[in-house]
Amino acid sequence: MRILYLNLILMLLPVVAQAQKPAVWIVTDMSDKTLPGSNKEGTLNDPDDISAMAGYLIMSNEFVTCGIVVASTHRKEHRNSPDQAVWAVDYFGKAFERDRPCLEKRISGYPHGLCVADDAAKREKGYIPVYESVLRRTAERFEEGKSYNLSDYPSVRALFDEVSRKECSGEFVYSSEYPLNVLCWGSLTEPAILVSYCLEKGLLESLKRIRFIAHWTDSSLHQGSLECPECVANCREDAMACRFLKKNAAEGKYAYYECGAIGQHGIVSGSFKGREYYDAFRVSSLGTIFVTGKPVPLGGVDDSDSATYYVLLGRWGVTLSDLLPDGTNAPDKEKVNERMFKLEAVNIREELLRRCQVVE
Template sequence: MKKLVLVLVFMTALAQAQKPKVWIYSDMSDKTIQGKDHGTANDPDDISGMAGYLLMANMFDTRGIVIASTHRSEHKTSGNQADWANTFFGEAYKKDVVQLNKNIGGFPSTINFVQSCIKESAEKYDSTKKYSILKNYNTVELLLKEAEKSNDIINVLCWGSLTEPAILVNYCLTNKRNDILDKLRFIAHWTNSSLHQGTIEQPWKVANCNEDRAACEYLKEKALKGFITYYECGAIGQHGIVSGSQKGLEYFDQFKKSNLGKIFTEGKFVHNSVDHSDSATFWVLLGNWGVSLNDIASNGTNFIEVEQKNENQFMLYSKIIHNELLRRSNAAVSK
């Protein structure tokens, strides 16, 4: 019996070690906070994206999720967004995870959220500054500490502004902590595109780069010079996964049987489908859903023909992706 227990512990540890480690920076916030983005302070697409991620959470080793990493003035006095997320997502996940583990397995018992250090200040990256200490940037320091103790690559999924990743990279280069940068892999959604929002002449004119262009340009420069690994997805989530999805409430109402599926559908339902475009960052990380990291440059570049090819691939796989999410949503309520 003792030997069997040791074997099971070893197999569990091995399975966990094989899962990609993930850290998420999101501009997500409670969509009841009024603002100018679809009537709320921040685009609620990340809410749908996060629900989708939680339905896939057994595929990842989630090390941290930072939310409200945004520059919107509404957040200077809005409530604690970690408290909101830990209730909004936490309770839904807690209700669904029992059956998810019974029917699929490998899901962590809980997923926790922390509020971004820039949520209230709306601070933007200062390209003239050396960030030699992280005293005022606790959620940047949290990722630093996670990387310090990790023996594996941490995949930093960037769903919004690049301010916090830029501060961390600056800190590491200022303090000659290249060992930390060697353990980080940045995967960004739509911080560059010549096809959508941006143009060939101005590919940076997209939402997640306009939020803090200085941070965006700094990371792109460091990636091009080889200091960091940075995968630019472009708009392939929006114009591949989302545009290629099934359409209509008849299909998406099926998700509402589970708590996470309901959040997925209702987070941002527009144009007859769910907008969860940031999810491209974790689907490319999984690598077997049409587009993988091998299909994207690791130096921050995003050539138009590459983005178009990857967009087309995700378009082809989109219905399969959504059916997998639906399968998991159903598994969350299947006895």
């Protein structure tokens, strides 16, 4: 009987370990950087999210990834561009497929791969669903007071369905103790639509099961100022959405953690420089995407949105407890967090490189 009991515990250990991984949903403005655009990189959207996504997938055994929304952007030039979910699954999915056998063998715990969201067979097998945002076609911005029908916003609907998901016992999968972490890497339009819908329908408990972690939607130190900390790119992109989310977070309706610019001025600025160092990542297909997504002068990589998942993991200098859940970002606190990430930036890069180099 004792042996049977011990065997039962051993069988349950992987389930317990899986349950402790943070659940993640990513909303990114990322799109195919070969599509020509008018920004300084010659692309439609800043390709920094490409490097951040490659880094995330290299680290993805640390998370339960419930969905990735791409092309959540207001670039009108995207209206006639190809399906960006298909692009993302092809671009990242093939690289992940090449790297995964070695990553799984040497490190373990990785998802099976990426698939377009309507591929039910692959989702059943544990592939990460990738959604294309409706914003890619509409380029619309948030309107406070508008009654949103989520059937018009499939990727927002998918997020709502995920946070509303129940186990077979009837209990919700997510709770305030185990929330769904929504990493915001660009405009806040989709998160604002979700919150607006929940508030209109009186679904306040749904909002308690969700936690937003945003990159650079507020900073008094970089781009913004003490007088106008919200005058930064990811907030200006949809100012009404940004203001709406911050206001309701300040009222305690849900948790909103603002990273500020600590990814750019901590992780990116504090990292190794030099092409020779980053060439070592190229033994991995994902590592190659990481270093070529958005290279920076002097031989570095701009993956600044990665701050959102490194604070969630909490092992490299800055944790969620170092941020406030009300959407605010005091300049003295941002300065400390920036310094802590800068001190740990080399270790962050070394961990990514270690993982890339297990690929044969």
